[in-house]
Amino acid sequence: MxxxxxxxxxxxxxxxxxxxxxxxxxxxxxxxxxxxxxxxxxxxxxxxxxxxxxxxxxxxxxxxxxxxEEIVGVGAPLEVGDAMFTLNGVELADQVGPSVLPTKASGKYIVLDVTYKNNGNKAVTIDSSFFKLKRGEKTYEADSVASMSANQGEDGNIQNSFFLQEVNPDMEIKGKVVFDLAPEVAESTDLQLQVQTGIWGTETGMINLK
Known part of the structure; x- marks a missing residue:
């Protein structure tokens, strides 16, 4: 089977x-x-x-x-990095310096009375280039010669000229920074002072002039 x-x-x-x-x-x-x-x-x-x-x-x-974006006005201290800036006053002038040998403006001078304090741990060399005026997209540089003249007394001595001046920690200096502008710009109401830390301006702040 x-x-x-x-x-x-x-x-x-x-x-x-x-x-x-x-x-x-x-x-x-x-x-x-x-x-x-x-x-x-x-x-x-x-x-x-x-x-x-x-x-x-x-x-x-x-x-x-x-x-x-922090913005302050005249008389108010502004902290920028390790620095403290205060705009004490603003005035217009046709000339600055000693009366016997003044420096005259090409247009109109804006003279800023400024206080700078070093809150850092090292000495800082400050210069008038730390200060700029801004109006919209336009930037105006300080006049270094006029700034030195504005800080010169009648005896010819210069104090706190903001010209490559070394400021030690915890010290402050007070002086004048001058801008030579066209009269209509100098008299405008929308100018702002830009302050910065260092020659290259790694940190900046704004102060209203009016």
Whole structure:
């Protein structure tokens, strides 16, 4: 009596091969799925710090902008970095210096009475270039010769000329900074004094003249 075909050894072998192949495919798919899930998690975790850092950078930028935008008026001290600036007064003049040998303006002088204090830990060399007048997009530089003349007494002696003058920590100096401007500019009401720290002006502040 012959055995049914499904009991023959070759049939059993074929069925076994088919079953083992199916199991292998299923295992391969599971490994691929796990690998993809792991890769997605790694990429997601790697991207997360980037968003966090960018938000910190935005906050730092906003803080810098807020500090730069501080504006005070005449008589109010303004702290810029390790320096303290105070605009004590403003006047217009056609000439400055000793009456026997004055320096005359090409247009109209704006004479600023300024106090500078060094709150840092090292001596600072201050110059009239630390001061600029701003009107809209325009910038006006100080007249160094007129500034020296304005700080000269009738006896010819110069005090606190704001010309490459060294100021030690905790010391302050008071003197005059002069700008030679067109008369209509000098008499305008929207001029602002920009003060800065260092020759390159790494930090700046604004003081309204009126």
């Amino acid at each position: 012959k055995k049914p075909f499904y009991k023959k050894w070759w049939f059993i072998l074929i069925v076994a091969i088919i079953v083992l192949g199916a199991i292998g495919n299923m295992a391969g798919e599971d490994d691929a799925t796990k690998e993809k899930d792991t890769k997605d998690k790694v990429e997601t975790s790697a991207k997360a710090p980037e968003n966090k850092d960018s938000s910190k950078d935005d906050k730092k930028d906003n803080v810098k902008e807020d500090k730069k």
